[in-house]
Amino acid sequence: xxxxxxxxxxxxxxxxxxxxxxxxxxxxxxxxxxxxxxxxxxxxxxxxxxxxxxxxxxxxxxxxxxxxxxxxxxxxxxxxxxxxxxxxxxxxxxxxxxxxxxxxxxxxxxxxxxxxxxxxxxxxxxxxxxxxxxxxxxxxxxxxxxxxxxxxxxxxxxxxxxxxxxxxxxxxxxxxxxxxxxxxxxxxxxxxxxxxxxxxxxxxxxxxxxxxxxxxxxxxxxxxxxxxxxxxxxxxxxxxxxxxxxxxxxxxxxxxxxxxxxxxxxxxxxxxx
Amino acid sequence: xxxxxxxxxxxxxxxxxxxxxxxxxxxxxxxxxxxxxxxxxxxxxxxxxxxxxxxxxxxxxxxxxxxxxxxxxxxxxxxxxxxxxxxxxxxxxxxxxxxxxxxxxxxxxxxxxxxxxxxxxxxxxxxxxxxxxxxxxxxxxxxxxxxxxxxxxxxxxxxxxxxxxxxxxxxxxxxxxxxxxxxxxxxxxxxxxxxxxxxxxxxxxxxxxxxxxxxxxxxxxxxxxxxxxxxxxxxxxxxxxxxxxxxxxxxxxxxxxxxxxxxxxxxxxxxxx
Numbered sequence: 001x002x003x004x005x006x007x008x009x010x011x012x013x014x015x016x017x018x019x020x021x022x023x024x025x026x027x028x029x030x031x032x033x034x035x036x037x038x039x040x041x042x043x044x045x046x047x048x049x050x051x052x053x054x055x056x057x058x059x060x061x062x063x064x065x066x067x068x069x070x071x072x073x074x075x076x077x078x079x080x081x082x083x084x085x086x087x088x089x090x091x092x093x094x095x096x097x098x099x100x101x102x103x104x105x106x107x108x109x110x111x112x113x114x115x116x117x118x119x120x121x122x123x124x125x126x127x128x129x130x131x132x133x134x135x136x137x138x139x140x141x142x143x144x145x146x147x148x149x150x151x152x153x154x155x156x157x158x159x160x161x162x163x164x165x166x167x168x169x170x171x172x173x174x175x176x177x178x179x180x181x182x183x184x185x186x187x188x189x190x191x192x193x194x195x196x197x198x199x200x201x202x203x204x205x206x207x208x209x210x211x212x213x214x215x216x217x218x219x220x221x222x223x224x225x226x227x228x229x230x231x232x233x234x235x236x237x238x239x240x241x242x243x244x245x246x247x248x249x250x251x252x253x254x255x256x257x258x259x260x261x262x263x264x265x266x267x268x269x270x271x272x273x
Numbered sequence: 274x275x276x277x278x279x280x281x282x283x284x285x286x287x288x289x290x291x292x293x294x295x296x297x298x299x300x301x302x303x304x305x306x307x308x309x310x311x312x313x314x315x316x317x318x319x320x321x322x323x324x325x326x327x328x329x330x331x332x333x334x335x336x337x338x339x340x341x342x343x344x345x346x347x348x349x350x351x352x353x354x355x356x357x358x359x360x361x362x363x364x365x366x367x368x369x370x371x372x373x374x375x376x377x378x379x380x381x382x383x384x385x386x387x388x389x390x391x392x393x394x395x396x397x398x399x400x401x402x403x404x405x406x407x408x409x410x411x412x413x414x415x416x417x418x419x420x421x422x423x424x425x426x427x428x429x430x431x432x433x434x435x436x437x438x439x440x441x442x443x444x445x446x447x448x449x450x451x452x453x454x455x456x457x458x459x460x461x462x463x464x465x466x467x468x469x470x471x472x473x474x475x476x477x478x479x480x481x482x483x484x485x486x487x488x489x490x491x492x493x494x495x496x497x498x499x500x501x502x503x504x505x506x507x508x509x510x511x512x513x514x515x516x517x518x519x520x521x522x523x524x525x526x527x528x529x530x531x532x533x534x535x536x537x538x539x540x541x542x543x544x545x546x
Contacts, residue, residue, distance in 0.1 A: 004289060013286040014294055016277060016378055021287055021359075023419035024297025030365070055420070056427060080365060086294075087423075092303070092353060092382045094419060094426040094449055105289055109365045133406035134441060137424055145418035146296035146367060147328070150360075151410055153367040154329060168407060176367055 003072045004107035008064075018103050019096065020086030024144035026103075027051035031081040032239050032271045033073045033108065038081045040238060040269050041066070043201040048083060051141045057087050057102050068106040078271050080109040080239060086144070112239060114161075116273035119263070122244035122255045123161035125175070125235070127224060128152040132165040132173050132196050140199040149176045161243070162235055164227070167196050172222050178237045179203035180222075182230035183258045188217040189226075202236040202266065209265045215258060232256035241270030276345045277380035281337075291376050292369065293359030297417035299376075300324035304354040305512050305544045306346045306381065311354045313511060313542050314339070316474040321356060324414045330360050330375050341379040351544050353382040353512060359417070385512060387434075389546035392536070395517035395528045396434035398448070398508070400497060401425040405438040405446050405469050413472040422449045434516070435508055437500070440469050445495050451510045452476035453495075455503035456531045461490040462499075475509040475539065482538045488531060505529035514543030 004011060019025035029048050031038040038044070045062060052059035065083065073081055084105045090097035130152035138145070148165070153176045156163050162175040173191050174180055179200040181190045188210055193199050210217040227233060233245035233253050242263045244255035277284060292298035302321050304311040311317070318335060325332035338356065346354055357378040363370035403425035411418070421438070426449045429436050435448040446464050447453055452473040454463045461483055466472050483490040500506060506518035506526050515536040517528035 006289060012289060014289050016279060016285060016287050016380075018294065019423075021291065021294040022301075022357075022417070023423060024417050025420060025423055028295075055424070082365065084295075092355065093385070094422045095429070096423070096427070107289070112366065131409050133408050135406050135421075136404050136441070138420060143420055144295070144297055145420045147298060147411060147416055147418045148408075149367045150292075150296060150298055150369070151328070154369070156368070168409070 004105060005068050005072060006105050007103060008068060014103060015089045017089045018086055019088060019090060019100065020084065020103060020144055023094065024146070026057065026084060026086030026144045027055065027142055028082060028084040028144060029142060030238060033076050033079040033081050034271045035077060036073050036075055038069050038073055039271070040201050040205065041069070043204060044238070047142065047199070047201060048085070051143065052085055054141060055143070057085055059085065060104050065106070072106055072108040076108055078111045080111060082107050082109055084144070111271070114240060118161060118243050119241060119273060122246035123235070124159050124247045125162045125164055125245050126157065126160045126248065128155050128163040128165050128176070130155060130165065132167050134167050134195040136195060139195050139197065140193055142198050152176045166224065170223050172224060172227055173197040175235050178235035178240065178243070181206065181234050181236065182222065182227055183232035183256060184226065184230045186216065188215050188258060189220045189222060191222050192219050200237055202238050202241065202269070205266055205269055206236055206262055210262065213261055213265055215261070232259050234259045234262065241266060277378060278341050278345060279378050280376060281341060287376060288362045290362045291359055292361060292363060292373065293357065293376060293417055296367065297419070299330065299357060299359030299417045300328065300415055301355060301357040301417060302415060303511060306349050306352040306354050307544045308350060309346050309348055311342050311346055312544070313474050313478065314342070316477060317511070320415065320472070320474060321358070324416065325358055327414060328416070330358055332358065333377055338379070345379055345381040349381055351384045353384060355380050355382055357417070384544070387513060391434060391516050392514060392546060395519035396508070397432050397520045398435045398437055398518050399430065399433045399521065401428050401436040401438050401449070403428060403438065405440050407440050407468040409468060412468050412470065413466055415471050425449045437521070439497065443496050445497060445500055446470040448508050451508035451513065451516070454479065454507050454509065455495065455500055456505035456529060457499065457503045459489065461488050461531060462493045462495060464495050465492050473510055475511050475514065475542070478539055478542055479509055479535055483535065486534055486538055488534070505532050507532045507535065514539060
């Protein structure tokens with residue numbers, strides 16, 4: 001961590017009794033930072049407050065959060081802004097005690113060293129064996145219970161930059177750290193996240209901007225065969241922007257025209273390599 | 274925390290970059306302590322090492338763990354021994370970096386102030402709306418991704434000491450912090466935990482000791498109606514031992530003969546009120 005504020009004060013550590021550490025009881029956001037400025041602030045802020053409300057954790061004032069974000073990002077040519085909010089310290093047991101006051105951390109992390117060719121040439125991906133569960137209540141949230149994504153990520157062979165996760169009904173939901181899009185007979189499709197997965201801010205931006213490009217875009221149930229049959233496949237998140245997928249198992253894809261138009265359409269919201 | 278060792282040293286805080294705090298990437302155990310001695314040590318130790326292996330986290334030596342446990346429990350008439358193991362500090366991202374060295378915490382916490390009548394007279398319970406997901410890969414483990422249990426627990430009305438959680442197929446899996454048993458036409462039944470839930474040490478002990486009491490005992494799929502139709506219902510964990518359930522919604526149950534015999538059969542492994 002280049003610079004971290006914990007409840008507004010520079011710090012490095014949290015109580016071992018914090019419910020974030022004890023139970024993963026909290027939420028987080030990661031934002032790309034360019035020229036000292038966090039990108040897509042408003043969309044991340046909105047998801048953060050939505051998540052806090054869903055988990056019943058008192059959120060800090062939006063202005064305070066913004067001020068702390070500016071403070072840690074100031075002067076950084078690029079980086080990752082990570083914001084966390086946990087339910088704070090309380091006694092043992094799942095029920096939060098009345099004494100719990102939320103812990104918020106706002107920190108700047110190094111820009112990840114993904115190769116620039118991931119965006120230009122694309123990446124290989126694989127299907128993971130680790131299933132993603134169908135969480136009614138946690139679906140869409142960027143919460144701190146991330147063991148499934150960790151175990152899926154640990155499966156990746158060295159040549160794959162991302163793993164795709166399916167639920168127990170065989171629906172492909174997302175990548176371990178990305179959202180998934182496919183182009184099939186001219187239509188842009190992305191999995192339904194009403195039961196599982198993280199509703200990514202970059203995914204929302206693609207869905208928002210596709211219509212202006214006259215790209216027909218729909219949320220759909222997608223199975224493994226639908227991915228393998230697709231004409232183009234790409235992955236999104238706030239840090240990577242858009243990565244074309246060039247190969248899954250023995251299937252090769254072009255970094256096709258729809259993928260390139262979407263990349264161009266969200267370029268202003270991503271960090272240049 | 275009365276007394277906490279973090280990687281063998283007295284401490285109170287952990288790095289904000291610890292993967293326990295960042296992602297709930299770890300496991301834990303809670304043991305009852307009586308007269309300075311952790312109860313059911315061997316069973317908890319076994320589950321702890323099993324969980325660490327399943328998550329691919331290097332476990333400490335068993336002797337080291339035992340020595341630290343003895344150190345924090347020494348002289349405590351009663352208390353709760355909590356042991357945690359996380360994958361430790363690494364950079365951002367779900368893939369653990371090669372630099373991650375596990376964090377282990379061994380601490381003594383106050384004995385919970387459950388009323389003694391919970392064990393003698395029994396408790397009220399309710400069905401929770403929050404579903405428990407069907408985790409193939411995490412089933413049985415006492416891991417640090419506990420948001421579902423927290424959200425379920427937050428539903429409880431003041432008069433209920435425990436909430437029962439169902440999966441999306443309508444099977445009742447466990448309580449938020451306990452395992453569930455029912456007695457139905459003379460047979461003792463407990464839900465199948467191969468897809469969800471925490472395989473409790475006290476549950477294992479009940480399953481192990483029931484045959485010697487000539488109580489027929491089986492793991493079974495149990496739905497809401499099966500619970501409401503049962504003759505007796507009880508809840509178990511390492512701290513509470515066995516709590517009879519006296520009421521769920523409008524259904525009342527006796528603290529019946531099988532429940533009382535099981536309570537007696539595990540008395541040596543529980544803390545006296």
